[in-house]
Amino acid sequence: MLPVSKNDRLVVDVIDLTHEGRGVAKVDGYPIFIENALPGEQVKIHVMKVGKKFAFAKVLNILTESDSRVALEDETLIRTGIAPLQHMSYEAQLDFKQKQVENVMRKVAKMPEIEVLPTMGMEDPTHYRNKAQIPVRKIDGELQTGFYRRNSHDLVPIESFYIQDEVIDQAVIAVREVLRKFNVKPYNEEDNTGLIRHIIVRHGHYTGELMVVLVTRVGKIFQGDKVVAEIVEALPNVTSIIQNINGDQTNVILGEWTRTLYGKDVIVDELLGKRYEISAKSFFQVNTKQAEVLYQVAIDFADLKETDTVIDAYCGTGTIGLTIADKVEHVYGMEIVPEAIKDAKRNQEINDVENVTFQVGAAEYVLPEWQEKGIEADVIIVDPPRKGLKESFIETSAAMQPEKIVYVSCNPSTFARDVKIYAGLGYELTKIQPVDMFPQTPHVEVVGLLTKMN
Numbered sequence: 001m002l003p004v005s006k007n008d009r010l011v012v013d014v015i016d017l018t019h020e021g022r023g024v025a026k027v028d029g030y031p032i033f034i035e036n037a038l039p040g041e042q043v044k045i046h047v048m049k050v051g052k053k054f055a056f057a058k059v060l061n062i063l064t065e066s067d068s069r070v071a072l073e074d075e076t077l078i079r080t081g082i083a084p085l086q087h088m089s090y091e092a093q094l095d096f097k098q099k100q101v102e103n104v105m106r107k108v109a110k111m112p113e114i115e116v117l118p119t120m121g122m123e124d125p126t127h128y129r130n131k132a133q134i135p136v137r138k139i140d141g142e143l144q145t146g147f148y149r150r151n152s153h154d155l156v157p158i159e160s161f162y163i164q165d166e167v168i169d170q171a172v173i174a175v176r177e178v179l180r181k182f183n184v185k186p187y188n189e190e191d192n193t194g195l196i197r198h199i200i201v202r203h204g205h206y207t208g209e210l211m212v213v214l215v216t217r218v219g220k221i222f223q224g225d226k227v228v229a230e231i232v233e234a235l236p237n238v239t240s241i242i243q244n245i246n247g248d249q250t251n252v253i254l255g256e257w258t259r260t261l262y263g264k265d266v267i268v269d270e271l272l273g274k275r276y277e278i279s280a281k282s283f284f285q286v287n288t289k290q291a292e293v294l295y296q297v298a299i300d301f302a303d304l305k306e307t308d309t310v311i312d313a314y315c316g317t318g319t320i321g322l323t324i325a326d327k328v329e330h331v332y333g334m335e336i337v338p339e340a341i342k343d344a345k346r347n348q349e350i351n352d353v354e355n356v357t358f359q360v361g362a363a364e365y366v367l368p369e370w371q372e373k374g375i376e377a378d379v380i381i382v383d384p385p386r387k388g389l390k391e392s393f394i395e396t397s398a399a400m401q402p403e404k405i406v407y408v409s410c411n412p413s414t415f416a417r418d419v420k421i422y423a424g425l426g427y428e429l430t431k432i433q434p435v436d437m438f439p440q441t442p443h444v445e446v447v448g449l450l451t452k453m454n
């Protein structure tokens, strides 16, 4: 028999916060996860969902408030998971992220003694995203834009997204109005009908260039020329309107086919003084300002010398490698996605950089090839996806004996797992710096410096 039932209303003390930012209360040892609740608070809750091991609840009222609580901008931003920490002061968010990293360093890496530096945050932790992917659906007979309720595909209409550039919010509304005017049919995912699936907007933080991508189910847009002309009229700053066609019944947003309906195929933006062309499909860091902070930490940790050979592993479109190229002898970058390497080579050309070599391939296969060829790296920088590094990559990189390995990670748990393996192979973790790339959300990025032990 479980200690709580669905629809129970009860008063609980919040004792902790999950890594997803939900408050945790316990009834007879049974955990209840509560949205919009902070440790130290006493809240009255309504139990929404009950499972064998835990339950979910929502707050009815807050009886005792935490000092870290700030006024909610908009509750839908928590419900949709756009800004699950917006009820927490920014200072408390940064502290929470530092503690989360300390926690995995203790539990996963078994390095309780390591000092985790305070999280580097933003001066203004709102409106920082340079890209939005907004689903379009029909609600009460009308074309709507917004975001899905957490763990669902129910669209909640939203106009002000709080964490994305306000230029993007306005662009989404302007495009929505044009689509309504021309009676463009919103996509229906249940039977794979309708036309417009997503509106994607990218805004160059430094250049102000603006790209609108209309993701449609089929190629033909009825009165397409007029739709495009009206979007241009409504958004005089738009530099590029792209159509992407995705006919599949899938959660994947972008389809294979892309064509330019207006302006350029790409927008340009900058990172630490280098220029990058960004196409509708390319990966580009979504928080430009903090990406610069993150890269700068990696550069400072690497303490580069003019004679250094550097490997930029998991290089994406080459942004880290191109940023450091001027400071070193040569950079080798590898990345598994061929389109990203195509972009990286284009970026190399635009920035007139000669001392960089990019190669397509899985890092765990390319690195041993380079080792066999006799490439000797003084510094290896790694920036893998959430799942972290392959063990064979860790072994090869340690066997290459670079002076330093700089590990940039978007997942502290896999980071902690991997640095533990490095410790067994002669690389000591000497610095660890969390950087807040995604304010108002529980995500945290870390940069670690691994130094060769003599």
Ligand SMILES: C[S@@+](CC[C@H](N)C(=O)[O-])C[C@H]1O[C@@H](n2cnc3c(N)ncnc32)[C@H](O)[C@@H]1O
Residues within 6 Å of the ligand: 283, 284, 285, 313, 314, 315, 316, 317, 318, 319, 320, 334, 335, 336, 337, 340, 361, 362, 363, 364, 383, 384, 385, 410
């Ligand atoms: C977190 S991103 C880093 C990108 C880049 N450093 C940046 O800052 O924009 C991780 C990159 O690793 C790539 N990737 C994933 N698995 C890989 C593998 N096995 N080998 C090489 N690259 C891989 C992804 O395609 C992605 O571009």
